[in-house]
Amino acid sequence: MIERAEAFAVLAQEITDQIVVTGVGSQTNSWMQVKPRPLNLYLRGPMGLSAAVGLGVALAHPDRKVVVLEGDGSLLMGITALSAIAGRRPPNLLLVCLDNGVYEAGGCGRTAGAGQTDFVRAVQGLGIDRASLVTESRTLRSSFREHLSADGPAYLHVSIGLRKDNLEPPPLRPAELKFRFQAALSESARS
């Protein structure tokens, strides 16, 4: 098991010019702490849609790599989106699931199937073959690099510890986040 802060620190070091989509709650709040930048699409709701939104971004910009940072509870809520990803097989999409076994932003209630659901087998069963589990910090960096550089769709499941940090959400309104993200996309396309 990896401490959340350590996992996000590694991701922040490895992610450079990729588009990042973050799931509502812990993923958005944690990522904003370590790597605030306009090319982040911070979702503020609803739960369960990060993978679908990430697929839409990846289809809209097939020349850009898209990384989705999602939690286990939210992924379960929208796991049918993985069938859509498997059907389209976007080579530019990497989904990273940070699994602490609870709905942290919702009071830390246990997720359905916590400790029982084998996410990697489920994801592979839905048709995403390149799927791996990381449980130790010493292998997170190399596994992430491998999945990021490979042709997707790819899935990395990261087992993290439970520690409620009470991080703040982005201070901007969603519409402002949208326009800032779109401006950054246009700017990066020109450069």
Add this chain to the structure above:
Amino acid sequence: MNFGERLATALEKADVRVASSVPDNWLEPVIERLAASGTISHAPAAREEDALGICMGAALAGRRAVCLMQNAGLLNTGGTLATLGDAFGIPLLMIVADRGRLGDVGIAHFEKARFSRPFLDALQIPYHDLAADFDRTGQIEQAFIMAEAGQRPVALLVTSDSLEEKP
């Protein structure tokens, strides 16, 4: 041209880049044609929320997107339309088969048409019936102009009258 070919061609002319759909037998000819499009990336979805999420991702990334579903599935999408579509102000086109209206009343459809328009009213989603001559009147482009001006989703409802162009 049949309905599917006409609608898919109109979507291509409107510079739609991403489509997602959940099947309905009125919409299936359109969906089949979109799957073969050279300019639109079409992603079949298992649930209507997923289809909307895919289209909203594409729209947030600056591309025109269209989402196709039946009205039964539309009723699943309240949270997505409220906390993503409305909160972020995402312009996209929803094409919804409004099953169960007069002339299309089957045992499986009756309740759907009772709730689809009140549902859209509750979520403040502008909607119009898809006209039979939608390709001659530029209705698809007009719907996108409305969505982009208002920065919110707009729905075109497919009824039995939409399917066949009258002579």
